[in-house]
Amino acid sequence: MARILVVDDSPTETEAFRGMLEKNGHEVLTADNGADGVAKARVEQPDVVLMDIVMPGLNGFQATRQLTKDADTQHIPVIIVTTKDQETDRVWGKRQGARGYLVKPVPEAMLLSEIASVMAG
Numbered sequence: 001m002a003r004i005l006v007v008d009d010s011p012t013e014t015e016a017f018r019g020m021l022e023k024n025g026h027e028v029l030t031a032d033n034g035a036d037g038v039a040k041a042r043v044e045q046p047d048v049v050l051m052d053i054v055m056p057g058l059n060g061f062q063a064t065r066q067l068t069k070d071a072d073t074q075h076i077p078v079i080i081v082t083t084k085d086q087e088t089d090r091v092w093g094k095r096q097g098a099r100g101y102l103v104k105p106v107p108e109a110m111l112l113s114e115i116a117s118v119m120a121g
Contacts, residue, residue: 001024001025001026001027002026002027002046002047002048002115002119003026003027003029003044003045003046003047003048004021004026004027004028004029004046004047004048004049004050004115005029005030005031005037005040005041005044005046005048005049005050006018006021006028006029006030006031006050007030007031007032007033007034007036007037007040007049007050007051007052007055007060007063008030008032008050008052008055008081009032009033009052009054009055009056010052011032013052013104014030014032017050017081017111018030020108020111020112021111024108024112026115029044029046032055033055033056033057033058034051034055034057034058034059034060034062034063035057035058035063037049037051037063037067038058038063038066038067038073041067041073041076042070042072042073045073045076046076047076047077047119048076048077048078048079048115048118048119049067049076049077049078049079050079050081051063051064051078051079051080051081051098052080052081052082053080053082053084053089053093054082054083054084060080060082060093061092061093061096062096064078064080064093064096064097064098065096065097067097068096068097068098069097074097077099077100077118077119078097078098078099078100079098079099079100079101079102079114079115079118080093080098080100080101080102081102081103081104081106081111082101082102082103082104083103083104084103085103089101099118100114100117100118102114
């Protein structure tokens with residue numbers, strides 16, 4: 001299946017995503033802030049990145065922009081997964097290059113469907 005990088009500063013959220021994804025055959029990589037997420041994506045070249053927005057230092061919008069504008073990582077689809085449910089956040093996330101936007105808590109079926117969708121192009 002896919003190698004998925006989960007970038008989230010909440011260990012609880014990270015483990016919840018890990019459980020859902022590994023149960024469905026995916027390999028999970030993790031980073032607990034935006035800067036580490038960008039660095040890990042450059043090295044590991046995951047198939048998909050799940051990106052939280054609210055994190056210390058480099059936030060998810062900034063990290064998404066870095067990934068989608070960098071020649072080494074722009075091919076990796078980013079799905080923003082956040083508690084921020086405003087339309088302005090969705091629009092801004094898409095402008096940063098995110099290919100998907102999900103609001104926590106994310107039902108497992110919806111998460112898997114979004115991953116399949118962005119991987120298919």
